[in-house]
Amino acid sequence: MSEQAAAPKKKLNPVRTPIRENDPVERRGVFVETLLPYTREETILEAQRCIQCGKPWCMEACPIGQDPRTYIKLIAAGDFNGARDLILRDNPLASCLGVVCYHYCEQSCPVAKKGDPIAIRHLKRAALEYADPETPYAPAVPTNGMRVAIIGGGPAGLMNAWVLGQRGYEVTVFETTDRLGGLMSGTIPAYRLTDEVFEADVARFRGLPVRFVFNTSFPKDVDLDRLLKEHDAVFLSIGTWKAKRLGIPGENLDGVYPALKFLKESKRGERRSIRPRVVVIGGGDVAMDSARTCLRLGAEEVTVLYRRSREEMPAADEEIKEAMDEGVKFQFLVAPKRFLGIRRLEAIELQQMILGQPDESGRRKPVPADAAPIMLRCDTAVVAVSQEADLQILPADLGVKLGRDGALEADPKTGATNRAGVFAGGGASVVHAMAAGKRAALAMDAYLVERKTSPA
Secondary structure, three states: OOOOOOOOOOOOOOOOOOOOEOOHHHHOOOOOOOEOOOOHHHHHHHHOOOOOOOOOHHHHHOOOOOOHHHHHHHHHOOOHHHHHHHHHHHOOOHHHHHHHOOOHHHHOOHHHHOOOOOOHHHHHHHHHHHOOOOOOOOOOOOOOOOEEEEEOOOHHHHHHHHHHHHOOOEEEEEOOOOOOOHHHHHHOOOOOOOHHHHHHHHHHHHHOOEEEEOOOOOOOOOOHHHHHHHOOEEEEOOOOOEEOOOOOOOOOOEOEEEHHHHHHHHHOOOOOOOOOEEEEEOOOHHHHHHHHHHHHOOOOEEEEEEOOOHHHOOOOHHHHHHHHHHOOEEEEOEEEEEEEEEOEEEEEEEEEEEEEEEOOOOOEEEEEOOOOOEEEEOOEEEEOOOEEOOHHHOOHHHOOEEOOOOOEEOOOOOOEOOOOOEEEOOOOOHHHHHHHHHHHHHHHHHHHHHHHHOOO
């Protein structure tokens, strides 16, 4: 027997340090954040619940490969600066992910087998808030003289620019609109993500050789052939801005809006009110954002219509709960059949549904029930069924297609397209889009290094 006794195994604490919320009744009318940050003391207490697994389950679950186990250990010891530096090494959008990430890491946390998983997303946020002011980031190497163009300033494009900028490439990001962030900053409501939080992340790019060009449309203002003449490689990250239509009668009536357009107008302050009775069609996070935004714009009644049951809803459980707490109603197993009205929406006709066998998504497929249609009066409908990237703006010879999530999909490991030097990618969530940008950046770096060192 060893003379030195083994260190005692850390006792598991299954109870999460409570995350406080603004009152649901008070917050439903204003765009204040829903979840409140931990205090410094609460942060350390929650971090100390981490059992520091031998295998980093949380890191393996993270699409961008963040290392929560190590930065949580630093937080538990009160080293917020060290935790902040570790987080920012691999994550330029850490402030945003601290409030909007779907925290896949928490879903794999072993502590959840006995109780509540570690509040990793909340700890990431706290590490940035309680650390000392950060120093401007500088690239690890001098500019190498090679140039990269990125189409799209959303999470995928920004992550791509971050990785390549760190490696000394001169990066130019061409953005169609007048602001960065894509769907993340353009449509996520302020009760989840404020402009100030996003700008804190963008500020980190100032020390890198990354240049942003706004109000430049692809391929109208700058096409692929021109980009390849002026740059050594190109990354295409055009985002999933194209909304899918329902294809039912009455969809063009006044009062029927695509969700992304509705959320964008609201985020920009271009829409400040809404009619009293609203239906939101869809069961994902965009539908939850739309429903909760309608309440904040003054809607008296908001009902989410979903063709499956509550168990099949793809929206995050916390988003659904928060919407219910605020007074959003839900009607399940109904599908829109037609919008009714003369010029302006007055009602919606719904087909009752039942669940059949599982489809390709693994969820039970909704099929029409042998039942009479339901008529529901409403004066506004927000359609949030799905969105995808617009493949029509890309050259066909690239061989790029749409993934199941509607995002651009090229080579799954590298993002390479059929044309040398051109890469593409994206994702339906912020962190999955960032992961696509990171994969492509590493592959682009390998491609450019090989091209530079290969004999002519």
